[in-house]
Structures are given as structure tokens and as C-alpha cells.
Amino acid sequence: MISLAFHHDRIVAATISDGGDFVLASDVATPDGDYRGWLLAARDAVDALGDGTAAMKVAVALPAIVDEGVVSFTPLATIGQSNLQRDLQSALGREVGLYGFGDCLAAFEARDMPKSDTLVALWIGKSCHGGIRANGARLEGAHGAAGNWAHLQLPSPVPHELDGRHCWCGRSGCLETFLSESGFEDDYERITGERHDAASIAAAAATGDIVADSVVQVFEDRLGRATATIISLFDPQMIILGGMVPLPERLETRVPRKWPGYVQINRTKTRLAVSANGADALLKGAALLMSGKN
């Protein structure tokens, strides 16, 4: 199986063995605002894997909602206005399956989970996505959109959180404007007037920078509110976070401590964990979904 992940700035391709291991990988930058350029970049990424992959199908992970092969609700406007499945199949000359980031993360992280458990996966990156597994299967919903948590409004906002943060989806105050790479970086910039990338801010917090630490604390509290809403709706055994998650070990402990303030009944069986697999989980999860193994 070949997997492709369409990130905001690059396309990553990998061949994945039946056992789920990476065999080969390639990575190309994505062109700006050019649909044909995207297709050609995807082809370049696949071609770089070599001739031995000629008979392989391609599973594609996208920051989008995917419903029966149709892509919608993606910040990558270039790929969201076309019949991507048809055009990718044509560009690659192979069978293609499309899957949202949230469903890919959920499929991969649920692989060793009891079938009776419910898992909610939250991808936090340049854009944010979600997926739900219940009874051993993806919860698709009526429109392939189940788990699309990031465009709910931030729960229990305090006054300064109502300052009208604009979201790419056209509304303001969405969770993604707070709980994303750029949201995290925006918070730091508001306090310091300086722009740093999310990884640098998290690293500064880990070494005792008080301002960076306060930004992480605010992130944790907002994540506590957001996940409490998810717990109220789905009562999952597991919430898994992927992508950009600052100070994951600390966050796994601190966020659940916030839940009693937002969830009305005892939910101590729900665990919060951060995926240890980074963006690889998207590629491997897409392969699992296309192979029908998960």
C-alpha cells in the first residue's frame, strides 16, 4: 500500500508493508494555489518511491471532510473545489481512497483497542480535525463529518476569549482558532509581541519560561473545556490527541483534572493520551482504512 498525506505545505508519501511498517518515504513541497500543481506534486511524491510500487493502491490522508470520495470543508481550498478522487486516480494511474485526518488518526490509534470501546481522535495542527471509532468501526455520520470538533465554539468563554477570532471557515470563535498551531502562537504573540513557532514556545515552557508556561496553561484549560464537551456527548473510553501538542506528558495529566469542573457526573474511566506517532499515524491510518483492516 502507498499512503499520501496532504499537509498544508508538503505532500508526504510512503509505502507501508502489510504489517504496518514504513518501507520507503518521500516528501515534496506543495505549490501555492495551483490544483494541477498539487496533482503533479502528488505524482512526484509517488514516483519517488520507485518502480516497485507500480501495482499498489494509494490511500490519501487529507485535512478535510471526505464523504463518499467527495472532499469538503478543508482549509486547502485548492483541493476542495474539485473531484479530487477522480483527478488523483487519473494523475497517479492507480486506485485512490480519500480519508480525513481525524479518521486516519482514529483508525491507527484504535488498532489495539477493545472493539467495544469508543475512541475520539482529535488532530491539532495548522488546521484541526476529528474522528470517532465505536463498536470497532469508524463512525461516519450522515455526511462523513462525525467528529468534526474544531468548528464548535469554545465552551465557557471568558470575556477576552470573545474577541472575535476569525476562522478560515468563515465564522469566529471556533475551537480551532484557540487549539491549533497558529492559535497557540497567536496567544504567545498577544502577550509578548513576538512571533515564535509552537515547538519553540513549548520548549521554552519546558525549561521554565514563565510566559511560555502561562500560554501552555491556557491551552490546557481550553482543551479541558473542549474535551469535556466531547465526553458529555460520547462518553468515550479514550480521547487521543495528535499533531502539535505542547508538553504531552504534562498535558495528559493536567487536562483530565479539569474535567470535573465541566462534566456533571463522574467520568474517571475516560483517558486522555497523546499519540506518540506524530504525522506517521495519518499515513498508517489511511492505509488501514483503505485495506479494510480497521
Ligand SMILES: [Zn+2]
Ligand atoms: Zn471555524
